[in-house]
C-alpha cells in the first residue's frame with residue numbers, strides 16, 4: 001500500500017512555476033531519493049507536502065487521507081515530518097528541551113515526553129549534549145538534533161532536505177548509518193540530496209526534478225545513465 | 239547551471255562546553271543587573287549626601303518609586319511577552335489595563351463584590367478577552383510579511399475599548415475603595431497597604447510567569463514559538479494556538495495590574511493611556527522581549543519618576559524618564575537585557 005500519493009501538485013510564486021504537475025506514489029517503507037539542480041523545486045515540493053505552503057493545484061494524500069491544505073503542525077502530528085535544509089534549532093533552549101517539544105505531541109505528560117526525548121537523543125548520539133544550549137552544537141550535532149526532533153514525533157514518513165550538506169566526508173558516514181537504521185525500523189524516507197554517493201547508496205527509487213517537473217523516475221542505476229539526467233544535472237564526468 | 243557541485247562550509251567538530259542547565263539570568267545579564275544596582279545605589283547615596291532633600295522625604299520617594307515600579311513592571315511584562323512571541327507591539331496594552339479596572343469597578347459597585355475578589359474574577363475574563371482578540375482578529379492578519387496590519391489592529395482595539403468605556407461608564411472619574419485601609423511603616427517610609435499589596439501581587443505574577451515559561455510544557459512551546467515559529471510548527475506545535483494563549487497571558491498581566499491598582503487610581507476611560515507609553519519605554523529600555531528586562535526596567539522607571547518629581551515637579555519627571563531612556567539607548571541600543579543582533 002502506498003503511504004504518500006502526490007496528485008498533480010503545482011505551485012507558482014507569482015509568474016514562477018516552481019512545481020509543475022508532480023505526480024508520484026510512494027509505497028510504505030520505501031527509501032525514495034530526489035535529485036535535481038539548484039532551484040529545481042525540491043524544497044518547494046517538501047514545503048507543499050508538509051503544509052508550510054499551500055499548492056496552487058493538486059492533492060496530497062497521506063496514509064489514505066487527503067491532507068491538502070492542512071496546517072504544518074497538524075501534518076507533523078499525523079506522522080509526516082520534514083527537516084529543513086537550513087537547520088533551525090531553538091537556540092536559546094537546551095537540546096533536551098528542543099526535542100521534548102516534539103515528544104510532547106505524542107506524550108501529553110511532561111515527564112513522559114522528557115523521557116522519550118532523552119531516548120531519542122541517545123539514539124542519534126547526542127547524549128553528551130543533553131543539557132547544553134542547542135546554539136553551541138557543531139554543524140554535525142545540529143544535523144543530529146534536527147533528526148532527533150523529527151524522530152521524536154514518531155513519524156511514519158520522514159522528508160529529509162539535504163541532511164548531509166555542510167558536513168565533511170568523515171562526518172557523513174555516521175549520519176548515513178543512522179538514516180539506514182531509521183529506515184530499517186520501518187520509517188518511509190523521502191530524501192533530497194546533492195551528495196551522489198549517498199543518494200546511490202540509500203535510494204531504492206530516484207526521482208530527478210528539473211524546472212519544477214519530473215524529468216525521470218526509476219531505479220538509481222538506470223536514472224543516472226539517462227542522457228537527459230546527465231545533461232541537466234550530473235554532468236559528463238559523473 | 240549547477241552540476242551537482244556545491245560549495246559547502248565544513249564544520250568544526252565538537253566545541254567543548256561544560257554542561258550546565260540554563261539559569262534564570264545568564265552571566266552577562268547578571269553583570270548588567272549588578273552594574274545597574276551599583277549605578278542606582280551610587281545615585282541614591284549621592285542624593286542622600288548632597289541632594290538637598292530631607293532624608294525622610296527621599297526615603298519616602300524611594301519606597302513609593304519601587305512600589306509603583308512593580309506595577310509598571312507587571313504591565314510591561316505583558317507587553318514584552320506579546321512582543322517577544324508574536325512580534326507585535328500591543329498598542330492596546332494601556333486600554334486593556336483600563337478595561338480591567340472598569341470590570342473590577344463594575345463587579346465591586348454593581349455586584350457588591352469585595353475588591354480583591356472582583357480582581358480575581360477579572361483575570362479569567364481578561365485572559366478570555368486576549369485569547370479571543372488573537373484567535374479571531376490578529377491571527378488572521380499575521381503571517382504575511384506586513385507588520386503594519388497587526389499594529390493597526392491593536393491601535394484600533396485601543397480606540398475601540400476607550401470609546402466603549404466612555405459610552406458605558408461616561409467620562410466622570412470614578413473610584414473603588416479598598417477593603418484594607420491604613421498604612422504601615424517600611425524602613426522609615428509610610429506606605430499605603432493597598433500599594434504594598436499591589437507590589438506583592440505584581441512580584442507574585444512575575445515569578446509565576448517565569449516559572450510557567452521555564453518549567454511547563456506550555457512555557458516550552460511559547461519559548462519555541464518565540465525563538466522560531468516555523469520550526470515550532472514543524473515539531474507539531476500549533477503556533478496560532480500559542481499566539482492566542484500568549485496574548486491571553488499578556489492580557490492577564492494587565493488584569494492583575496488593573497485589579498491591584500484600581501483602589502488608588504482615579505479611573506477615567508483614558509487612565510491607562512500613559513501606561514502604554516511608559517510600558518513601551520520600559521520594554522525597549524529593558525530589551526525587547528526580555529522578561530527580566532521588563533522587571534528591572536519597570537522598577538527603574540518607577541524610581542526615576544518618583545524621585546525625579548522631587549526635583550522636577552509636575553510633568554518634569556516624565557522628561558527625566560525620557561532623558562534617561564534616550565541615554566541608555568545611546569549606550570546600549572539593544573536595551574539593558576536585549577541580545578545584540
Ligand SMILES: Nc1ncnc2c1ncn2[C@@H]1O[C@H](COP(=O)(O)OP(=O)(O)OP(=O)(O)O)[C@@H](O)[C@H]1O
Pocket residue numbers: 013016018036037038039040041042043044045085
Ligand atoms: N517563497 C518563495 N517565493 C518565491 N520564489 C520561491 C520561494 N521559494 C522558492 N522559490 C523559487 O522556486 C524555485 C524552486 O526553489 P526550491 O528552493 O524549491 O529549489 P531546490 O530544488 O530546493 O533548490 P536547492 O537545490 O538550491 O535547494 C526557485 O526558483 C526559487 O527561487
Ligand SMILES: [Mg+2]
Pocket residue numbers: 042043044085161
Ligand atoms: Mg532546496
